[in-house]
Amino acid sequence: MNIIECNIPGPLIIEPKVFGDERGFFLETWNNAAFAQAGLNLQFVQDNHSRSKKGVLRGMHFQNPEPQGKLVRVVRGAVYDVAVDLRRSSPTFGKWTGVTLSAENKRMFWVPExxxxxxxxxxxxxxxxxxxxxxxxxxxxxxxxxxxxxVGIEWPLGDIQPQISAKDAAGLSLDKVQAFA
Structure with missing residues (x-):
């Protein structure tokens, strides 16, 4: 697999090896030994799956305490995926990084705690x-x-009016969130 560092330390873009022929393709989306060899010693406890229409914006979510690291991917369609550093001690506190994930590009995105x-x-x-x-x-x-x-996330909205849940519409500004140490 190919691991690409982002413009802020922590999040990573992961490009798995894809083996394809006229029948289709095969790829590993998780291999504990391969990820550990790449420096990602992760233990996952929960898998989630969501389906959304075009123009749905979900986020910007976090848990504090009990933060979650997330390894995310798209198996149908496409998203613009974003991570924002909420670690007050980090030199990149409040900075963001984003990547397009799609069924076509098969990229994964690691979003750390x-x-x-x-x-x-x-x-x-x-x-x-x-x-x-x-x-x-x-x-x-x-x-x-x-x-x-x-924060200034540059969402690729174009002419899209994003659909947002009531919970996400009530999201707090950076100076009001309970950030991490």
Whole structure:
């Protein structure tokens, strides 16, 4: 697999080896030994799957305490996926990085603990899968405002009016979130 560092330390773009022929393709989406050899010693406790219409924006979610690391991928459709550094001690606190994930490019995105995470669906019926390092704890979940000008995420909205849940519409600004140490 090919691991690509992002513009901020922590999140990684992972390009798996894809073996294909006229019948289709095969790829490993998780291999504990291969990921450990690449420096990612991860233990996952939960797998999740969401499906969304084009223009759905989910995020920017995080849990504090009990943060989750997430290994995310798309198996149908496409998303613009974003991570925001919420570690106050980090020199990149409040900075973001984004990547397009699609069924076509088969990329994965590692979002470590201490980051807010969210995505915008770019196609209808997008299936988004993710593995988590900690279980979902609704009592610890929070949302960073997806459109906080202090963060300045450049969502590829074009003429899309994003569909946002009430919970995500109530996301907090960077100066109001309970950030990590």
């Amino acid at each position: 201490g980051f807010a995470h969210g995505f915008l669906t770019l196609e209808d019926d997008t299936d988004f899968l993710y593995k988590c390092t900690a279980p979902y704890a609704p009592q610890n979940e929070a949302s960073l405002a997806w459109d906080d000008p202090a």
